[in-house]
Amino acid sequence: MSLSIIFMGTPEFSVPTLRALVDAGHRVVAVYTQPPRPGGRRGLDLQKSPVHQAAELLGLPVLTPVNFKDQEDRQRFIDFKADVAVVVAYGLLLPQAILDGTRYGCYNGHASLLPRWRGAAPLQRAIMAGDKKTGMMVMKMDKGLDTGPVALTREIEIGEAMTGGELHDKMMLVGAKAMAEAMMKLELDELPLTPQPAEGVIYAAKIDKGETRIDFAKSGVEVHNHIRGLSPFPGAWFEAAIAGKPERIKVLGSAVAEGVGQPGEVLTDDLVIACASGAVRLTRLQRAGGKPLDAADFLRGTPIAPGTRLA
Known part of the structure; x- marks a missing residue:
């Protein structure tokens, strides 16, 4: 048994989760990532995202819509008839049609202990605030910004000298294992969902x-x-x-x-x-x-x- 999964992610942080899902025997029917961006030494070459490159090495089909405003892009997503979508740092807000476009919905790997540090820069904000711990959470996505119910949590201690880069590297590996475990439990119908508490909400705005x-x-x-x-x-x-x-x-x-x-x-x-x-x-x-x-x-x-x- 295995799940048919649509994977959605873009940066290096997302790659271990994609690989973990493949290694666990799930069928990744499509990979969505941000379109190639100008890069290189002169900024003239189009650079594929780390997830795009990893998916190609794994022989997986890659799609790079600019957004999901086009009905054709939404329908293509739905036509995969996937069991679930796994989202890790994709970089696009998902419309309701996408959130509802698979059998079990969309599950997001988020790098904080929700509801603390919802938003774009939870790793940096946790360290800058002097937090002693953080974590990876698997949550079922809804139309809000990181507001959905939590399925699985893995806490991580933040050392007094730990940098954002070090926490990033640790959390992307913890997050990969957590998502693989969550998908195994989802397949067995043993994945609980717990609403987030109303207290303690803090937003992690993008670093300016x-x-x-x-x-x-x-x-x-x-x-x-x-x-x-x-x-x-x-x-x-x-x-x-x-x-x-x-x-x-x-x-x-x-x-x-x-x-x-x-x-x-x-x-x-x-x-x-x-x-x-x-x-x-x-x-x-x-x-x-x-x-x-x-x-x-x-x-x-x-x-x-x-x-x-x-x-």
Whole structure:
């Protein structure tokens, strides 16, 4: 026995779940993903999404509708007569016709402990907020934004030094196992659905470029959480005068430190920076067009002396 599944996903985060469903013996009758986008060094080549590439390697049919406004696209989805649709970071809002277009509906792998952090950037927001734990949830989708009933939960501890990238890599593997387990239970008619609580709803808005700049007027802990939540992408940054010219420096690693000074003041020669309360040590940095470097290697080529003010 196996389910016939339509898989819907786009980034690298989605790929392990697609592979897990295939490895579990389910029949993936179609893969939906975002259309190829301009990329490459000059931005001129159309780049297929990671899910698109993985599906082709698995020999699965791929569809890339821009949206589901066209009735022909909706009907094509329905005509697969799939048992269920599995959605992991697809990137499109699904109309009711798609939500109802399979036997069992659509099940989403969401990277938070719902109802906390509904929306686009739950991984980054959890770390930036200083959360101690998060999780992967399998939920049955409805017309709301991550509001459907929860079928399965797997909690994950967030270490004090864990970055957004590290949490991403851990959660995509946990999420793949969770979805494979959920689909096995669905096939056996043993998958319970529990409505989300009305309390504790928080939205994880997409990360805006304007909030990636480091604000040293916050506490050392808050600055550290900001840096690690945005590492490695899109990356938190500060501006400093390098060789007499202002330059944006990306920070990919940090640690909470002790120190007192004006917010943004460099306190030591190993990049302890004063914050509104406490301090933060910058441990990994990257200049524009350069490679990420540990602080000691970075400072050999780009000295930033104590007393310098970072903004």
